Amino acid sequence: MYFCTVRAGYTGVQWFRAEFRDGAWRDWRFAGDELKQDRYEVGELHMSADGQEMFFHSRRAGGYGGLDLWVAPKTSDGWGEPINLGRLVNTSADEGWPFVSPDGQELWYNGQSKQGRPGPAIFRAPRQPDGSWGHPEEIVSTFAGEPSMSNDGRTLYFVHHYYSKDLTTILEGDIYVSVRTK
Numbered sequence: 333m334y335f336c337t338v339r340a341g342y343t344g345v346q347w348f349r350a351e352f353r354d355g356a357w358r359d360w361r362f363a364g365d366e367l368k369q370d371r372y373e374v375g376e377l378h379m380s381a382d383g384q385e386m387f388f389h390s391r392r393a394g395g396y397g398g399l400d401l402w403v404a405p406k407t408s409d410g411w412g413e414p415i416n417l418g419r420l421v422n423t424s425a426d427e428g429w430p431f432v433s434p435d436g437q438e439l440w441y442n443g444q445s446k447q448g449r450p451g452p453a454i455f456r457a458p459r460q461p462d463g464s465w466g467h468p469e470e471i472v473s474t475f476a477g478e479p480s481m482s483n484d485g486r487t488l489y490f491v492h493h494y495y496s497k498d499l500t501t502i503l504e505g506d507i508y509v510s511v512r513t514k
Contacts, residue, residue: 334363334379347374372404372414376478381434386411389428389441397424401441421457421465429478433485439465440479440488450499451475454490472510486512 334349347367350360367374367386377388384406389399392414400422402414417439421427425444432439437459445453447470454476455468475493482489488510494503 333357334367334377336376347377366410368404368411372402372411375399376429378430378432380432380436382436385432385436387417387430387432387439388414389426389430390414396422398426399428401427401430401439417465420467421455426452427455431480433481434483435485438485439468440471440481441468442477442479443468445473446470447473449473451493451495452477454479454488476508488512 333352334347336345336347338345339348342362347363347369348360349363350357364370367377372388373390373392375389377386379386386404386406387401388404389401391399392402394416396419401417403417404411404414406412416422421439421441423443427441427443429442430439431441439457439459441455442452443455445451447453451474453470453474454472456471457465457468460466471488472490475495476490477493478491480489481487490508490510491505492508493505495501496503
């Protein structure tokens with residue numbers, strides 16, 4: 333498991349990893365060097381189910397503005413050079429908090445609603461035969477984000493944020509569930 337945390341002896345939020353053995357998470361250790369956190373400017377990340385791709389958001393150079401989504405392929409030496417997911421997914425606004433379905437065929441992420449609604453929305457983009465990502469569809473609007481999915485790809489989990497009346501302060505966040513009907 334990879335996780336981010338603030339720990340004594342480190343500056344700011346850093347990435348760590350732990351192994352699940354004998355019914356418990358053990359041997360947690362710093363993973364920032366392995367993930368090339370400083371060089372790649374890795375933000376929130378998601379590893380593909382097969383462990384061959386690391387998806388993350390970043391403000392790194394070469395993006396389209398704000399946070400962009402990137403993928404770094406697994407190589408024999410660790411993680412390869414990140415590739416921007418392109419203009420269909422990334423805009424001049426923030427896109428982030430990626431999740432790739434267990435079968436690797438759907439990219440789920442946060443972005444600014446394209447329906448004129450306030451706050452972030454959840455989008456889904458299908459993987460194309462050439463490996464690129466197709467046109468994203470807005471799935472859940474208005475202050476929804478941080479999507480993840482069940483292993484069978486039928487249940488979407490996400491956070492819904494509640495804001496103050498003037499939309500300047502997050503008051504709380506609850507976890508929601510949506511089940512795919514087709």
